[in-house]
Amino acid sequence: MNKYWVITKEVYKKNIKSFGFIAMVLSPLVLVAVVAGITYYFSQEEQTEPDTQIAVISENETINQIFSSQDWDFQIDDDIKEESEAEEALLDESISGYLTAEVENGTVNAELVYTDDFSDQSSIIQESLSNFQTMLRADELNLGQEDVAKLSEPVTLVEQHVDIEEGSLTEEDxxxxxxxxxxxxxxxxxxxxxxxxxxxxxxxxxxxxxxxxxxxxxxxxxxxxxxxxxxxxxxxxxxxxxxxxxxxxxxxxxxxxxxxxxxxxxxxxxxxxxxxxxxxxxxxxxxxxxxxxxxxxxxxxxxxxxxxxxxxxxxxxxxxxxxxxxxxxxxxxxxxxxxxxxxxxxxxxxxxxxxxxxxxxxxxxxxxxxxxxxxxxxxxxxxxxxxxxxxxxxxxxxxxxxxxxxxxxxxxxxxxxxxxxxxxxx
Structure with a gap:
């Protein structure tokens, strides 16, 4: 048994002290450190990156207030007032898009022109304009804010995924x-x-x-x-x-x-x-x-x-x-x-x-x-x-x-x- 431990000790010491073992241990750590560093760098870059800019062109003051007063993931260029100016700014890449919106007979007609840099924001803008249109039609029907809230209240759907095991239902986590x-x-x-x-x-x-x-x-x-x-x-x-x-x-x-x-x-x-x-x-x-x-x-x-x-x-x-x-x-x-x-x-x-x-x-x-x-x-x-x-x-x-x-x-x-x-x- 003593010879067994001598062999074990020699094999262990030889491999632990080798450059190959050190490289083998450090290589995954270096890889993880590099990936973590790159991830942290890009996350910080996204935080310091200037907000995307768009122009909002509308004669309706309420629409202008919606986009100027709320917190968005983009900035509004207040200097652009005409659609032609917005097109020029979009060509110059000084803005990432522009929105034109008007109200006619309780209906909001809007058009959003944008580049790829702004594609993930269109659904948020559509939702805000839809909420504004709902309020306009509520005023026409003399509905209060509580009535509108009740009409807009989403259905509560509780999801439960189950498995069938031995004739009984079991919930899956x-x-x-x-x-x-x-x-x-x-x-x-x-x-x-x-x-x-x-x-x-x-x-x-x-x-x-x-x-x-x-x-x-x-x-x-x-x-x-x-x-x-x-x-x-x-x-x-x-x-x-x-x-x-x-x-x-x-x-x-x-x-x-x-x-x-x-x-x-x-x-x-x-x-x-x-x-x-x-x-x-x-x-x-x-x-x-x-x-x-x-x-x-x-x-x-x-x-x-x-x-x-x-x-x-x-x-x-x-x-x-x-x-x-x-x-x-x-x-x-x-x-x-x-x-x-x-x-x-x-x-x-x-x-x-x-x-x-x-x-x-x-x-x-x-x-x-x-x-x-x-x-x-x-x-x-x-x-x-x-x-x-x-x-x-x-x-x-x-x-x-x-x-x-x-x-x-x-x-x-x-x-x-x-x-x-x-x-x-x-």
Whole structure:
């Protein structure tokens, strides 16, 4: 056991102190900082940007007062009084549009001419003119303001989205669904990123020592089992260190920026407690089990490589398998009740990518979730011992054949070793 921890410690220290780990940790943080900086810059630019200007041309004083007295997202150019002047100003791009409005027999006839910069304001202007027209017709009918308010009062419509489950109606909470879908996206992307990163690291760890022929010296003082699980544990500790760094930085950033207006606005729209609950629930289980499975497979395939140049070829099947699972998971988001999705959600190699989307869409029972978790964890344990058995056989094999040929040779050696142990025991 002491040798196991020595190997684990050496793998951990070597990777933590490497430039590659520092770059790997900093690159997402730099990306987030750049995106946040750009977002903040444009938000500030929008706040300091001068208001859009339009001209209002009307002989009706009430209409002029409506646009001069109320607060709008645009400014009124009071110097323009004629339509011809407004057209010239629009051509000079000194204004973004102009409104002509007149009242005839209780009806407001208006025309709004504008450029793209003013397209999102037309509905607001139309609503204001409609309210003014309603007041004009109310005066003709001798209706008071209270009567007009009663006529204009909108219908109260309470919306309730329900699901039919086992013969009864259950109300669906959209906020929970959005949180679950976000968690599903997060875990799928995170699994993909960590698989691509750490599969290469563990494969290089094994192939590097094998390619330099140091493996014979190492295995003379430590068993293949200690070496395999020591390497695996060291790499997983590096992964946990990276996650811990992000968690600490994220918590620190939240404490520092929690009183900022943009953060408060975002927190008012989302339930932070629900997000953390989802991330710390089923999704974290699928994340850990998924990454562990693929890292174990990467260690196995890395032991098949005899040179560092062969590492990328060795881990290619793992990357393709992860990509297949990732795209099935994206398909599961749009069609969570599809039979194809349901079947693949119970295949351990694809479960971490697919099942979170089915959970978000509530198309799987609690029993189904736990069956998939048990199956995934069980498969991860099984593949660990299968990989260890092959690892013991092929870790000292130096062959120029392809991966399939190396696996066949490892199987033959493993069978021969088993027969030899059986004969010795007899």
């Amino acid at each position: 959209f906020s929970d669904t959005i949180v679950q879908q976000g968690s599903a996206y997060f875990v799928s992307i995170a699994i993909m990123i960590f698989i691509m990163t750490y599969a290469g690291i563990i494969a290089e760890e094994v192939a590097n020592e094998k390619g330099t022929r140091i493996m014979e010296i190492i295995l003379s003082s430590a068993s293949a089992t200690n070496h395999f699980f020591g390497k695996l544990t060291g790499v997983m500790l590096v992964l946990l260190t990276q996650i811990t760094i992000y968690a600490v930085i994220g918590f620190g950033a939240y404490i520092y920026f929690k009183d900022a207006d943009i953060v408060q606005s975002a927190l008012n729209q989302i339930d932070l407690a629900s997000i953390l609950q989802e991330l710390l629930g089923f999704t974290i289980i699928f994340f850990i089990a998924g990454v562990l499975m693929y890292v174990v497979l990467a260690a196995f395939f890395g032991s098949l490589a005899t040179k560092m140049e062969d590492v990328n070829k060795a881990v290619t099947p793992i990357v393709f398998m992860a990509l297949i699972g990732f795209y099935i998971g994206i398909f599961a988001f749009t069609s969570p009740d599809n039979t194809f999705v349901e079947v693949f959600s119970y295949i351990p190699l694809f479960t971490p990518f697919v099942m979170p989307f089915r959970i978000a869409a509530e198309t799987v029972s609690t029993l189904g979730i736990w069956l998939s978790i048990i199956g995934t964890i069980g498969f991860a344990i099984l593949i660990s011992f299968v990989s260890l058995a092959f690892y013991r056989s092929n870790v000292l094999i130096y062959s120029d054949t392809n991966l399939l040929g190396t696996i066949k040779r490892s199987w033959s050696i493993m069978q021969s070793n088993r027969k030899a142990r059986k004969n010795n025991s007899q």
